Amino acid sequence: MIIDIFGAGSLGLLFYSRLAQLEENVQLNLWTRTEAQAALIRQEGVHFYPSADAAALSQSLSISAKGNIQTTSHIDHTGDWPRADVILVTVKQTHMTPDLIRQLSKRVAEHTIIIGLQNGVRTDQLWNDKWKVYAGITTEGARKLSANTVIHSGHGETVLGQLVQRNNTTDTGYEPEVAACRQSDAIFLLLNLWTKAGLSASLSNNIEMAIYRKLIINAVINPLTALWRISNGELLNSTERISVMRQLYEEAIHVYDKADIEWSESLWDDILQVCRSTASNTSSMLADVQEGRRTEIEWINGSIVEIGRRHQAAVPGHEWVCRLIEAMTIKEAD
Structure with missing residues (x-):
């Protein structure tokens, strides 16, 4: 499974650190805003505190860089990369811009699932009607101490649910049965990986x-x-x-x-x-x-x-x- 994470703030680093510890065959791609952060993570990995108590005792785990760590500006040079199965968008609402969506589109295939983890109300107007977009609501607590240091400061739950595009009248051009099957497989595989990574996640019909x-x-x-x-x-x-x-x-x-x-x-x-x-x-x-x-x-x-x-x-x-x-x-x- 190929999982792209857009955003290396507190939440992005938390999910990256948890998933990077898995032994399963997972290809991670972490997309940062600055080259300085990407270079630091490539060189040093992520210093991960699995709990607030661990942080108080200065007991961090050193998570070696796994997969590709690049800036979003590099994405135009990845045309030969396999497209993502799942894209986690962890940037804040303030960074949900048309330019980010354009960059993200370079990683989307017909089977790709996109999960937006933003606070606030839904922003349907930003998403392409062809895409399968899920909302992710999380109460996981994360605190970023530096560009490559994060604390899992509070354990919560992440709830995922598919958004029905309000303006979805477009002929997607996809083979719906094939695409839907792959999407279903991907979301359940992701939930399984999330559980193995020590995170709580579930699907919601509402x-x-x-x-x-x-x-x-x-x-x-x-x-x-x-x-x-x-x-x-x-x-x-x-x-x-x-x-x-x-x-x-x-x-x-x-x-x-x-x-x-x-x-x-x-x-x-x-x-x-x-x-x-x-x-x-x-x-x-x-x-x-x-x-x-x-x-x-x-x-x-x-x-x-x-x-x-x-x-x-x-x-x-x-x-x-x-x-x-x-x-x-x-x-x-x-």
């Missing part, structure tokens, strides 16, 4: 509900950790913090009710459990703010604001955190 569940979790946790400069677990250290979390939660479920978006009665408890299970984790939004990068607030809390606007539901808490986070972003990443 990925839309999982997407909107994760949206609320992110909208409650991420901006508050970024504003208060605290870890996920520290959100639960005072009743005042929990009350602000609760306000964001109640505004969001009110919007969901107005928009007929399905949600579970256990959702509040799920948010608290994510805080506990990823207690030492630095949220991606906090990491972005600390580095002065553009955050994903537009696609997370901004999505809830937009849904509320369409359905005449006020969400003042989400509007304020959007404005506060946007004001904290002072520069783009290099």
